[in-house]
Amino acid sequence: MNEIVATLYRQESRRVFSTLVRLLGSFDVAEDALHDAFIAASEQWPxxxxxxxxxxxxxxTGRFKAIDRIRRERRFVALDEAAAQAEGVADEAPGWEQRWDEREAIEDDRLRLVFTCCHPSLAEEARIALTLREVCGLTTEAIASAFLIATPTLAxxxxxxKAKLAAARIPYEVPGAAERPARxxxxxxxxxxxxxxxxxAQAAGLSDEAIRLARLLHALLPEPEVIGLLALLLLHDARRDARATAAGELVPLEEQDRSRWNRGAIAEGCALAEAALSQRGFGAYALQAAIAAxxxxxxxxAATDWPQIVGLYDALLLIEPSPVIALNRAVAVAMRDGPEAGLALIEPLLPALPGYHAAPAAAADLCRRAGRLHDAQAHYRxxxxxxxxxxxxxFLLRRLAEVRG
Structure with a gap:
């Protein structure tokens, strides 16, 4: 019987959690309620x-466990108010359990929570970090790496x-249609x-979930940047089977077996990229999708149109100037004009990207191509x-061994 509970936890815990968040108005209270509910299931269902x-x-069960927990603690008046609020939800909407499945079938839980957490009262990086951690389940270390900052700073x-949302009593609710564009x-x-x-991380589940959410967004808000994002994800994911060997070793783009690329996903991604660029208001995702296309x-x-890619990076830098995009453009310039031309652009960028492994990796690759093997070794390390x-x-250590001879 507990196997059934464990399976249900794996498959439905986020769905239950998102509903408890809406009913209880707090991530922390909902998290405790989620665990209490599954513990009760493991005890009662057998x-x-x-x-x-x-x-x-x-x-x-989780809702009533939360109310009991709040009443039992009774340390702050705010908790009593929270209990009253949690009690009032079901009273205002009798029969919600019967309508629950119908409501959940129409709207996606995780996408609702993503919109909920991306509240405009928070700074952009804070709301994104909070959402990635609390809703999407990424580790603090992974998020810090994506933001190119130290893990303690991100934490x-x-x-x-979270403290700001709690202090301001900002409700965890799905924004209306008029509020969605701001988020x-x-x-x-x-x-x-x-x-x-x-x-x-070669974690197919995360990639698949992101594509699923992108498709839902495309159906909900078919705007140029939404179209561009879906196109970008499909085009990158199309190379999944060729990116690594059976043993899990990375294969760089130029060495990949292109017969293993998903041509259906590439065709769909290219069509979406073209559609995004044909509309007014396209931005960084549409341009990145065009590069991937x-x-x-x-x-x-050898047949890659590097001049076109450099031109697209030029446009992308105008829209979203950043050292990461400048780094990617420098690599494209190197492929068009030679490794020394790329190194002249990359080397000044290295101090601006101190924790980003792709920067010294790119410099190492170009040094290797240019025959500067001593410099290549330092960058690979x-x-x-x-x-x-x-x-x-x-992969980087293999390359290091190669340039050492």
């Missing part, structure tokens, strides 16, 4: 049997963001960063020390 609607049972931002940029970045984490359409690495994912670190 003797009483699995209820007809186990998810609704868990939500209802403090998340704590402050859309943050929501798109959350989805993008979830995909990036899955892509770099050029790679996806190239029959071989630096990149390997910064790499967070083990396959990336092993």
């Amino acid at each position: 003797s009483q049997g699995v209820p007809a609607n186990p998810v609704a049972w868990l939500v209802s 403090q931002r998340i704590v402050r963001a 859309l940029a943050s929501v798109l970045r959350v989805v993008y960063l979830v995909f990036n984490e899955g892509h770099s 050029v790679h996806g359409e190239a029959p071989s690495a 630096a990149a390997a020390a910064l790499a967070r994912q083990e396959p990336e670190r092993r």
Whole structure:
């Protein structure tokens, strides 16, 4: 019987959690309620049997456990108010359990929570970090790496963001249609960063979830940047099977077996990228998708249209100037004009990207191509020390061994 509970936890815990957040108005209270509900299920179901609607049972049990917990603690007046508020939800909406499945079938839980956490009262980086940690389940270390900041700094931002939401009594509710555009940029970045984490960690589940959310966003808000993001994710994911060997070792883009690329995903991604660029108001995601489309359409690495890619990076830098984009443009320039031309652009960027392993990795690769093997060794060592994912670190160490001879 407890196997059933464990399976349900894996499959439905986020769904139950999101509903408890809406009912109880607090992530912390909902988290405790979620665990209490599943503990109760493991204790009661073996003797009483699995209820007809186990998810609704868990939500209802978790809600009442939360009310009991709040009343029992009774340390602050605010907690009593929270209990009263939690009690009032079901009173105002009798029969919610019967309508629960119908409501959940229409709207996606995680996407609702992403919109909820991306509240405009928080600074953009704080709301994105909070959402990635609390809703998407990324580790603090992974989020800090994505933001190129120290882990303790990122952790403090998340704590402050949660405290601000609690102090301001900002409700955890789904924004209306008029409020969604103000949160859309943050929501798109959350989805993008979830995909990036899955892509770099070879975690197919995260990548698939990001694409699923991007498709839902596309159906909800088919705007140029939403279209561009979906296109970008599909085009990158199309190379999934060719990015690593059967043993999990990374294969760089130029060495990948392009017959293993998902041509259906590339065709869909290219069509979406073209659609995004054909509309007014396209931005960084649409341009990144266009760059990925050029790679996806190239029959071989040698046939890649690097001048077009450099031109797209020029446009991207105007919209979103950042050292990471400048680094990617420098690599494209190197592929068009030679490694020394790229190194002249990359080397000044290294101090601006102290914790980003891709910067010294790019410099190492270009030094290797230019025959500057001593410099390549130093950059490979630096990149390997910064790499967070083990396959990336092993790849860099293999390259280091090659340039040592």
